[in-house]
Amino acid sequence: MSTQGLTTAEANNFMALEPHLVALVRQAVEGMSPAVHVLTAAEIADVKETAQRTPAVHVIYGGYRIAEDIGVAWELEHTWYVVAAVKNVATARSGQAARQDAGALAAHVVGALAGATVPGATRPLTLITPPAARYAAGFQYLPSAFQATTVFRKPQQ
Secondary structure, eight states: OOOTTSOHHHHHOTTTTHHHHHHHHHHHHTTOSSOOEEEEHHHHTTOOGGGOOSSEEEEEEEEEEEEEEOSSEEEEEEEEEEEEEEEOOTTTTTOHHHHHHHHHHHHHHHHHHTTOOOTTOSSOOEEEOOOOOEEETTEEEEEEEEEEEEEEEOOOO
């Protein structure tokens, strides 16, 4: 994929990839039972853990790093987190059931995103090392991380 056909403003929008990633995740989980909610950081920002919708996949922007400085353009590597969030209290003390549910959901989503092309990115999504998983009171969070490369161009004055 390239940024051809995009205006400089569109290509430079750091959050332009989010709706495309959300759409890919939604396609990946379509038809699963129980239904999987696909939520952005804004949609989960003020939700208390006990009130959240599960199973879910959270799509969260994790920032960027400059990969190459071309002078009037910069190649940026953006990190996107895709977190499988499930609740299963069948084995709440050990968390075994929640971990298994999250593992299956994460594998399904990672399989759909790894190597996927996204409009605005200059190359396919790359699976990278994610932060650690977390378990608390029946809730299991299993993050995956992807790198998306874009080119940021200095706007013309």
